[in-house]
Amino acid sequence: MSHKLWQRAGMLLVLALLYAGCALLVPHFSSWTNTEGLLLSVATVGMVSCTMLFCLASGNFDLSVGSVVACSGVVAAVAMQRTDSVILGVLAALASGALVGLANGVVVARFSINPLITTLATMQIVRGFAYIASGGKAVAIAHEGFFQLGSGYFLGLPVPVWTCALFFLVFGVLLARTVFGRDTLAIGGNEEAARLAGIPVVRTKVAIFVLQGLAAAFAGVVLAARMTSGQPTGSQGLELEVISACVLGGVSLTGGVGTMSAVIAGVGIMGIVQNAMNLLNVEPFWQYVARGLILLGAVLFDRLRQRRG
Amino acid sequence: MTRNEPLLAFEAVTKSFGAVHALREVSFVLERGEVRALLGENGAGKSTLLKALAGAHAPDSGTLRIEGREQRFTSTQEAFDAGIAVIYQELHLVPELTVAENLLLGQLPAHVGFVDARARDARASELLARLGLVLDPRTRLSSLSLGQRQMIEIGKALARGARILAFDEPTSSLSQRETERLFELIRELAAAGHGILYVTHRMDEVFAVCTSATILRDGELVRTLPRLDHAPRIEVAAEIVRSMVGRELSDVHGWSAREIGAARLELRALQGPGLAEPMNLDVRRGEIVGLFGLVGAGRTELLRLIFGATRAHGGRILVDGADLRARSPRDAIAAGIVLAPEDRKKEGIVPILSVLENVNLSARRRKLDLGIFLRGRWERDNAALHIQQLSIKTPSLATPVRNLSGGNQQKVILARWLSESVKVLLLDEPTRGIDVGARAEIYRIVQELAKSGVAVLMVSSDLPEVLGLSDRVLVMREGRISRELARGEASEEAVLRHALPVHEESFA
Numbered sequence: 081m082s083h084k085l086w087q088r089a090g091m092l093l094v095l096a097l098l099y100a101g102c103a104l105l106v107p108h109f110s111s112w113t114n115t116e117g118l119l120l121s122v123a124t125v126g127m128v129s130c131t132m133l134f135c136l137a138s139g140n141f142d143l144s145v146g147s148v149v150a151c152s153g154v155v156a157a158v159a160m161q162r163t164d165s166v167i168l169g170v171l172a173a174l175a176s177g178a179l180v181g182l183a184n185g186v187v188v189a190r191f192s193i194n195p196l197i198t199t200l201a202t203m204q205i206v207r208g209f210a211y212i213a214s215g216g217k218a219v220a221i222a223h224e225g226f227f228q229l230g231s232g233y234f235l236g237l238p239v240p241v242w243t244c245a246l247f248f249l250v251f252g253v254l255l256a257r258t259v260f261g262r263d264t265l266a267i268g269g270n271e272e273a274a275r276l277a278g279i280p281v282v283r284t285k286v287a288i289f290v291l292q293g294l295a296a297a298f299a300g301v302v303l304a305a306r307m308t309s310g311q312p313t314g315s316q317g318l319e320l321e322v323i324s325a326c327v328l329g330g331v332s333l334t335g336g337v338g339t340m341s342a343v344i345a346g347v348g349i350m351g352i353v354q355n356a357m358n359l360l361n362v363e364p365f366w367q368y369v370a371r372g373l374i375l376l377g378a379v380l381f382d383r384l385r386q387r388r389g
Numbered sequence: 390m391t392r393n394e395p396l397l398a399f400e401a402v403t404k405s406f407g408a409v410h411a412l413r414e415v416s417f418v419l420e421r422g423e424v425r426a427l428l429g430e431n432g433a434g435k436s437t438l439l440k441a442l443a444g445a446h447a448p449d450s451g452t453l454r455i456e457g458r459e460q461r462f463t464s465t466q467e468a469f470d471a472g473i474a475v476i477y478q479e480l481h482l483v484p485e486l487t488v489a490e491n492l493l494l495g496q497l498p499a500h501v502g503f504v505d506a507r508a509r510d511a512r513a514s515e516l517l518a519r520l521g522l523v524l525d526p527r528t529r530l531s532s533l534s535l536g537q538r539q540m541i542e543i544g545k546a547l548a549r550g551a552r553i554l555a556f557d558e559p560t561s562s563l564s565q566r567e568t569e570r571l572f573e574l575i576r577e578l579a580a581a582g583h584g585i586l587y588v589t590h591r592m593d594e595v596f597a598v599c600t601s602a603t604i605l606r607d608g609e610l611v612r613t614l615p616r617l618d619h620a621p622r623i624e625v626a627a628e629i630v631r632s633m634v635g636r637e638l639s640d641v642h643g644w645s646a647r648e649i650g651a652a653r654l655e656l657r658a659l660q661g662p663g664l665a666e667p668m669n670l671d672v673r674r675g676e677i678v679g680l681f682g683l684v685g686a687g688r689t690e691l692l693r694l695i696f697g698a699t700r701a702h703g704g705r706i707l708v709d710g711a712d713l714r715a716r717s718p719r720d721a722i723a724a725g726i727v728l729a730p731e732d733r734k735k736e737g738i739v740p741i742l743s744v745l746e747n748v749n750l751s752a753r754r755r756k757l758d759l760g761i762f763l764r765g766r767w768e769r770d771n772a773a774l775h776i777q778q779l780s781i782k783t784p785s786l787a788t789p790v791r792n793l794s795g796g797n798q799q800k801v802i803l804a805r806w807l808s809e810s811v812k813v814l815l816l817d818e819p820t821r822g823i824d825v826g827a828r829a830e831i832y833r834i835v836q837e838l839a840k841s842g843v844a845v846l847m848v849s850s851d852l853p854e855v856l857g858l859s860d861r862v863l864v865m866r867e868g869r870i871s872r873e874l875a876r877g878e879a880s881e882e883a884v885l886r887h888a889l890p891v892h893e894e895s896f897a
Contacts, residue, residue, distance in 0.1 A: 257762050259754045266750055269739035276698060276736050277750040277805065278722040336741045 091329050091345035098349055102356045109359060116238065122351035123240035124149065124299045124315070126344075128322045130251035131295040133343045134288045135195075136326055137255070139268040139335025140188060142289065143199040144180060144206055145296040146318035150311065151210035152177050152300030157219035157310030166226045170301055177297020178290050180206055185289030189282045203319070210312040219310040230305030240302050247295070252340030264288060268335025324371070325350045328378045349374075394457030396421045396584040397442075397553050402451035404437055411437040413608045414451065419553070424575060424585040426595045426617075427555075429605035430633055430824035435588050438605070439555055442586070443475040444468030455553070474546030475555040478562075480538055482530055482545075489513035489526035492544045516544045520574060536567025543574065554578065555586040560594060561822060564684070572598045590824055592626050604632040634826045641829045642857030643836065649860065650674030652710075653844035654726070654813045656695070659704035663690025665868030667704055672813065672844040677835065679859030680848045682888050687868040688848040689731055692815045695846075696728040697721040708812055722751060725812030729802045729819060731848075733795065737802045740791035744783050747790045747801050748772040752808035775804035779834060796820075796827025803834055814838060816847040820854060832858055852881050864888050 103110040128145050135142045152173040160169035184202055188195045221227075232239040255261035263284050266274040275281045304310045329346025331338040353374060357367050397419040404412040412434045419425055429435050440446040441453065444462030453460045455471055462468045482491045489509050490497065498508035513526035520540045530538065539559060546554060556575075560568045575598050579585055587599055595602060595617070602614045612632040617625055653674045658667035664687055672678050682688045693699045695706060697717050706713045713724045721727075730736035738747055749768045756767050772786050779800045783793055790801055799819065806814065816835065820828045835858065839845050849855050855862055862879040864872040864887040872887035 257765075259757070259761070259763060262746065262753070262763065266739050266742060266746070269741045270735070272736050273739050274750070276696070276718050276728065276730060278719040278754075279750070280717075280719060336739065 090342070091349070092341055095345045095348045095352070098352050102352055106356045106359050109356060114355070114359070116241075118351055118355045119241045119244075120238050121355065122347050123238075123244040124303055125318070125321050125325055125350070126244040126347045127247045127299040127302070128292075128296050128318065129325050129343045129347050130247045130340070131288070131292040132322045132326050133251065133255065133331055133338050133340065134261075134264050135292055136323070136331050136333060137268045137335060137338035138264045138285060138288055139271065140195040140285065140288065141199060141323075142184065142292050143196065143319045144184060144203040145292065145322060146315045146320075147203045147206035147210065148177050148180050148293055148296035149300035149303060149315040149318055150313070151180075151206045151213070152297035153304035153307070153314065154210045154214045154219055154310035154312050156301050156304050157221050158213055160221055160223055160226065161219065166223050169223075169226070173301045173304075174294055174297045177293040177295075177300070179293070181290040181293020182286065184293070185286035188289065189285035207312075214310060214312040216312060218307075218312070221304065221308055221310065227305050227308060230302055230307070240306065243298075243302060248340060248344055255338070255340055260284065260287065265336055265338070268332075268337075270336075321350065324375045328375055330382060394454070395419065396423075396456060398452075398454040398457075399438075400452040400454065402438075402441060402448045402453060404441060404446055404448045410608045412441065412448070415605070415608075415610045416451075417603050417610060417613060419584045419586065421582045421584055422579050423601055424579050424587055424599045426599035426602040427586050427588045427605070428590075428595070428602055428629060428633055430826050433605040433633070433824075434608040435605060436557070437608075439475055439557060439586070439588065442468065442473055442553075442555060444473075469549060469551075472550060472552040473555070474543075474549070474551035474553070475557065476539070476542050476546065476559060477557050478559075480542045482538060482542060484529075484531040486530055487526065488517070488524055488528050488530055488533070488541060491530050491541050492516050492526075492548055494545060496548065512548070516548055519547065520544050521570065534564075534567070536563045536570065539563065539567075539571065540574070551583075553584045553586070555588070557588045558590065558822065559587075560589070560591070568594075590822070592629070595629070596622055596626075602629060604629060606633060630825060633824070641825065642832050642854070643829070644857060645836070647675045647836070647840050647860070649676045650842065653708060653842075654695070654846065655705075655707040655710075657705040657707065659694060659701055659706060661690070661694040661701040661703075662699055663687040663868060664694070668870070670863070670870070672846050674842050674844055675839050676860050677839050677845040677847060677858055679855035679862045680846060680865060681850070681852065681855045681862060681884050682848075682865030684850070686865040686888065688865050689817055690868075691865070692728060692817050692846070692848055695721070695813075696726060696815055698728070722809060725810060726815065727806040727809060727811050727813070728815040729799065729806070729817065731817035731821065733798050733802065738790045738798050741789055743787045744776070744781070744790050744793070744801060745769065745772045745786040748775055748804045748808065751805055771808055772804070775807055779804055779807075780830065794824075794827070796823040796831070799823060799827075799831060800834070803831070807838075811838070811843050814843050814845045816845065816849075818849055818851075819847060820849075820851065852884060855879075855884070856881065 108114050128149070132142060132145065155176045156169045156173035159172035160166060163169065180202055184199055187193050187198045229239060234242055255264065263274065263279045266279055267281055267284060271281060303314065325346035326343055327333060327346070328349055329342035329344070331342050350371070353371065354367065357370060362370070395418040400416050401414040402412055403414055415434070415438065427435050427438065437446060441448050444465045444467050447463065460471055483494070492513050493509060498505045498512065510526045517524055517526060520543065522537060522540055530541065533541070543554070559571060563571065575585055589595060599617060602617060603610060604612045614625070651674055652671045654672040656668050656670040658669060660667050668691065680688050690699070694701050697720055700716070708724050708726060714720065734740065739750070745768060749771060752771065753763055753768055756764050758764055769786065776783065781797050781800045781804065783797060790798060793801065819835070820831055823831065835845055847858065856879055860876050862874045862884060863870050864874070864884055866888055874883060
C-alpha cells in the first residue's frame with residue numbers, strides 16, 4: 081500500500097518533505113515575502129518545463145529554449161519600440177518562438193536529424209539573432225502597461241506565478257486527457273509501433289517543438305516585462321535547468337515516461353534548494369556544485385527505485 | 390571425485406514474483422553429453438529457469454549445484470565464471486568489432502596492455518575451426534549473417550570455458566542450412582561432454598537435436614522424459630503436448646468452412662519495393678488467404694505496401710470496390726485495413742505503456758468529448774471488453790504490456806484492431822514465438838473475424854499453419870506470386886516446390 085502511494089506521489093512527497101524541512105530549519109523561509117519570491121523565481125523554468133515535458137516524453141530534446149527566451153524578449157522590446165504597440169510586440173515575440181520551434185520540429189521529425197544536434201545548432205543561431213537584433217545591448221521597453229505582465233499582482237500573487245500555474249494546468253490536461261498528449265507518450269515509447277498504429281508521428285513531433293518554442297517565447301515575454309527590457313545575454317543555461325528539473329521529477333530521458341506532477345515536483349525542488357541556499361548565504365559558486373549533486377543523486381535514487389520495483 | 394556428480398542439478402528451486410510462482414520446487418539433473426529440451430507454454434517458467442541458471446535471478450529457495458558443488462550466483466558474471474553460458478535470442482555482440490575481438494571479448498591476449506594481435510588471431514582461428522566456420526578472424530562482425538553471429542556467440546562461450554550451454558529458441562531467425570549447422574555443433578558439443586539445455590516451441594527441433602525433455606507448466610515441473618526414442622515419434626510428441634497444455638489438442642487450427650462473399654481487398658497492378666512485377670490479388674469477404682514464401686520472397690514487403698507503411702510506386706488498392714489512396718498507415722486504418730506486424734516488440738507494442746494504452750492506441754482518437762478530450766470510461770470499458778473476449782491474461786489494465794507473454798502481446802495488438810471497424814486484416818507471422826495453447830486461441834480469433842466478414846491475408850513461414858488455416862494459399866517467390874493453390878490441392882510438397890528459387894537449368 082505504502083509502496084503504491086510512493087509510486088504515485090513519489091517526488092511530490094519529497095517536495096512536501098523538503099518544504100517542511102526548510103520551513104523548520106531555514107530562517108525566514110516560510111515568510112510571505114520569501115514564499116512570493118520563491119514562486120516568482122521558478123515561474124520561468126516552470127513554464128518552459130511544461131513543454132519540455134512533451135519534448136522529453138516523445139523521446140526528444142530541446143536545447144534552444146534558453147536562447148528563445150532571450151531572443152523573444154529582445155524581439156518583443158524591438159517590436160514595441162518600432163510599432164509602439166504592446167500587442168504587436170507580444171505577437172512578434174510569440175511568432176519568433178513558434179518559427180524556431182517549427183524549424184526544430186521539421187528538421188528533427190521530417191529529416192530525422194538527431195534533436196540534440198539540431199537544437200544545439202538552433203540554440204546558437206537564435207542567440208546570435210538575439211545579439212544582432214539588439215546590437216548586443218539590452219533594449220529598453222517604455223510601455224508601463226506591458227510591465228503588468230511581469231510585475232502586476234492578481235489575488236495577492238504576482239502575475240507570472242498565475243501564468244505558470246495556468247501552464248501546469250493546461251499542459252497537464254493536454255498530456256493526460258487528450259490524444260495529442262497520449263500520442264506523445266506512445267511516440268516516445270516506440271516510434272515505429274506508434275506510426276503503424278496510425279499515430280501521425282511527424283505532425284505530432286512538429287507540434288511538440290512548435291509548442292516548446294511558443295512556451296519559451298511566452299516565458300521570454302514575461303521575463304522581459306519583469307526586467308522592463310529585452311536582454312540578449314539573459315537565460316544562458318536555462319535549457320539545462322529546465323531539463324534537470326524534469327529529470328529530477330522523474331521524466332525519462334529515453335521517452336515514454338512523464339507526468340505533469342513529476343515536472344511540478346522537479347521544478348519545486350530545484351527552486352526550494354536554490355532559495356534555501358540563498359537564505360543560508362551559500363556562495364553562488366558552491367550553489368552550482370550543490371545543484372549538480374542533487375540532480376545526480378536524484379537520478380541514481382530513481383534507478384535504485386526502479387530496480388527494486 | 391566430482392566425476393560421479395551430475396554436471397548440473399536443480400534441487401527444489403523456487404522463485405516467485407509477488408503472488409506469482411514463476412518456479413515451484415523444480416528439481417532436475419543434467420548430465421554430461423545430454424541435450425535436454427526445456428518445454429512449456431509461455432509463462433510456464435522456462436525463462437525464469439534460464440535466468441536462475443544465468444545468475445540474473447536469485448532463487449527464493451532451493452539449491453543449484455554444478456558437479457555437486459552448491460552455487461549461489463549473485464551476478465551473471467559469477468554464473469559465467471562457473472562455466473554457464475546462456476545464448477539468448479538477442480545476441481550480446483558488438484557489430485563494429487571484428488570476429489576475433491568478439492570471440493575474445495573481455496579477454497583479449499595482451500602484453501603490458503597492448504593487444505597481442507598474433508595470439509588473438511591464432512586463438513580466434515582455433516575457435517572458428519571448432520565452430521566449423523571458414524572466416525577470416527579479422528572480418529567485421531556486421532558483415533556476418535545472423536546464423537554466423539550466433540555461432541560467434543557460442544564460440545565466445547567456449548572461449549571462456551563454458552561447460553553448460555543453454556539456448557533460448559536459437560533457430561527463430563536462422564535459415565534451414567544454418568539451423569542444420571547449429572544442430573551439428575550442438576551434437577558435437579554434447580559428444581565432447583558439455584551439457585545442453587534447449588528451450589524451444591518447435592516439436593521438430595526437439596526430435597532433431599534433443600536426447601531428453603523436461604516439461605514445465607505454471608512454474609512446476611510436470612514431466613521429464615529421459616529418452617525420446619522409447620516410442621514412435623508421433624506418440625512422444627502427443628505426450629509432450631499433452632503435458633504442456635494439460636489437455637488434448639486434437640486440431641489446433643480448427644478450420645471449418647465459411648461463407649465467402651464478394652472481393653473486399655483488391656490489388657490492381659500494385660508496384661513497390663520488394664515486388665518484382667505489378668501485383669494483382671483479391672481477398673474476399675470471409676476468406677483467409679495464406680501467403681507462403683521463403684525469407685526475402687517479398688511477403689512482408691507486400692503487406693507493408695498494402696498497409697501504407699512503405700510507399701507504393703504505382704497501381705491501385707481497392708477496399709469493397711472503393712479506391713484507397715493509402716499514403717500512410719493512418720489512411721489504411723481509416724479505410725479498414727489493419728496490420729499485425731511480424732516484429733511485435735519493435736513494430737507492434739509500445740512496451741512501457743499499459744495494456745489499456747496499447748489496446749486503445751488507435752481507436753481512442755475517434756471517441757472524444759468536445760472533439761479533444763479522451764473518454765477514460767470508454768477506454769476502460771473497451772480494453773476490459775477485449776481482454777475478456779480474447780481471454781488476454783494480464784494482472785490488470787495498468788500492467789505494462791512488456792510484462793505479458795508473447796501470445797498475450799499479440800492478442801493485445803489484435804484487440805487494438807478489433808476496437809476499429811476492420812475490413813481487411815493483414816497478419817505477418819501471427820504466431821511466431823507463441824506457444825501451442827495461445828496459438829490455438831489466435832487461430833480461433835482469426836477465424837471468428839473471417840466469419841464476421843473480414844478478409845484475412847496471412848503471411849507465415851510455418852507451413853502447417855498456412856495449410857491448416859487458409860482457404861486459399863498463395864506462394865511467393867522472388868517478389869512475385871508463383872502459384873495459387875486451393876485448400877484441397879495445397880500440400881506441403883506442392884507449396885514448397887513453388888516457393889524454392891528457380892534455377893536457370895530447370896528451364897532447359
